[in-house]
Amino acid sequence: MKRRNRYVIAVIAVVTVALVIGNIVLFNALPKPKRLQQPVEVDYGVSDPQFQRTMGVLMQTPIVDGNRIALLEDGEAIYAGMLEAIDDAEHSITFETYEFWGEEAAGAFASALSEAAERGVAVHALLDFIGSAAADPDKLEQMKDAGVELIRWREPSWYELARFNHRTHRKLLITDGTTGFTGGANVADNWLPDDDGEAYRDNHFRLEGPVVGNLQAAFMENWLDASGTLPLGEAYFPELDDAGELPMQVVNSAPREGYHRIRKMLLYAIAAAEEQITIGTAYFYPDPDFLGALTDASDRGVTVRILVPGDSIDKGFVRHASVNRWEPMLEAGVEIYEYQPSMYHSKLLSIDDQWASIGSTNLDNRSFRINDETNVNVYDTAFARDIRHLVEEDLDDAERYDLERWQDRPWHKRLAGWLTMTIGGHL
Structure with a gap:
């Protein structure tokens, strides 16, 4: 009887492990349903009022007027602007990021957030568990001891193993509910110059006006998911006066069904492009249907330019897999450039000098369906033109990757790309 009981227990254990593994594979590896696969076709451009009306409805988030935005270029300026806002905060700070590590970068933020909490500011910090795995434990304890409410997003637990691969990739800082920051930069030493003066190339943005309330709502969405609590009141959601003239829209994406x-x-924006699409992205590995949309845009006469990292990319396997898919785009005339000086980490999109999108999203399937992401759309001619110019300035330090180079690339790079595509599938 005892032997039989041991046998039953062993069978139950094996079945349980199999179910857990199957659950992980099901939720983390397989494509999600209801994914847009048919080409999007519209008979109007991004300058048409119909584009803005449709975008507001499709994204289920309002387009709000009266906003102002300021560009912060590269780590030193980005961190200085964010740390100044933290130091000036009087009521609340909400902070969410993917990477958080490094003596200089994370150390400065840990000290600033701790000091804010000690002077009575309500500080909430949401750090992705994987992205903050290299963080100094003493810095994390310093923040907790000072009164910072700190949560590691998707920290491993037996009852949430199926969601472990769902990372937060958002980069949000909101102080007093009135000033917001978002863009491409994490908080890590890679964004600060090393001994050779090299640092990640990136762009971040400081926002003021009613749109900051929507950024705060984006943070609260994940804070509620992580903590089961929902901070409210004037400290987080004050009345926001107009700070400028820009119409903006916050768009959130998440792995949950219906949130892609x-x-x-x-x-939709690519389908509405009539003249030019200018893109800067750290990782360019979307699905074939997305690549087809860019190819179709080029075929109908739109100038499509894409700036990506070159040899300095921090994930070379992604680059090789991406390059393997470029032939149809290159044949259609899509212009692809590789940034040379350092790792290019920005996430910028401008269409027809009419519409721009900035934020945390890369053009890859991890951003599209596995990560939590937040972007801000700006419906303004001058700003969209500025974003195009920002990418064009970096093109001066880039090399064009043409069809001849693609055809002549060595066999070992082809093999590396094929292996990555095979192992990664459509992720």
């Missing part, structure tokens, strides 16, 4: 908004948003 950013891929849909980008496909």
Whole structure:
């Protein structure tokens, strides 16, 4: 009887492990349903009022007027602006990021957030568990001891193993509910110059006006999911006066069914392009349907330019897999450039000098369906033109990757790309 009981227990254990593994594979590896696969076709451009009306409805988030935005270029300026806002905060700070590590970068933020909490500011910090795995434990304890409410997003637990691969890739800082920051930069030493003066190339943005309330709502969405609490009141959601004249829209995307908004948003915007699409992205590995949309845009006469990292990319396997898919785009005339000086980490999109999108989203399937992401759309001619110019300035330090180079690339790079595509599938 005892032997039989041991046998039953062993069978139950094996079945349980199999179910857990199957659950992980099901939720983390397989494509999600209801994914837009048919080409998007519209008979109007991004300058048409119909584009803005449709975008507001499709994304289920309002387009709000009266905003102002300021560009912060590269780590030193980005961190200085964010740390100044933290130091000036009087009521609340909400902070969410993917990477958080490094003596200089994370150390400065840990000290600033701790000091804010000690002077009575309500500080909430949401750090992705994987992205903050290299963080100094003493810095994390310093923040907790000072009164910072700190949560590691998707920290491993037996009852949430199926969601472990769902990372937060958002980069949000909101102080007093009135000033917001978002863009491409994490908080890590890679964004600060090393001994050779090299640092990640990136762009971040400081926002003021009613749109900051929507950024705060984006943070609260994940804070509620992580903590089960929902901070409210004037300290977090004050009345926001107009700070400028820009119409803006916050768009959130998440792995949850029905929340894969950013891929849909980008496909719609690409379909509405009439003259030019200018893109800067750290990782360019979307699905074939997305690549087809860019190819179709080029075929109908739109100038499509894409800036990506070159040899300095921090994930070379992604680059090789991406390059393997470029032939149809290159044949159609899509212009692809590789940034040379350092790792290019920005996430910028401008269409027809009419519409721009900035934020945390890369053009890859991890951003489109596995990560939590937040972008800000700006419906303004001058700003969209500025974003185009920002990418064009970096093109001066880039090399064009043409069809001849693609055809002549060595066999070992082809093999590396094929292996990555095979192992990664459509992720």
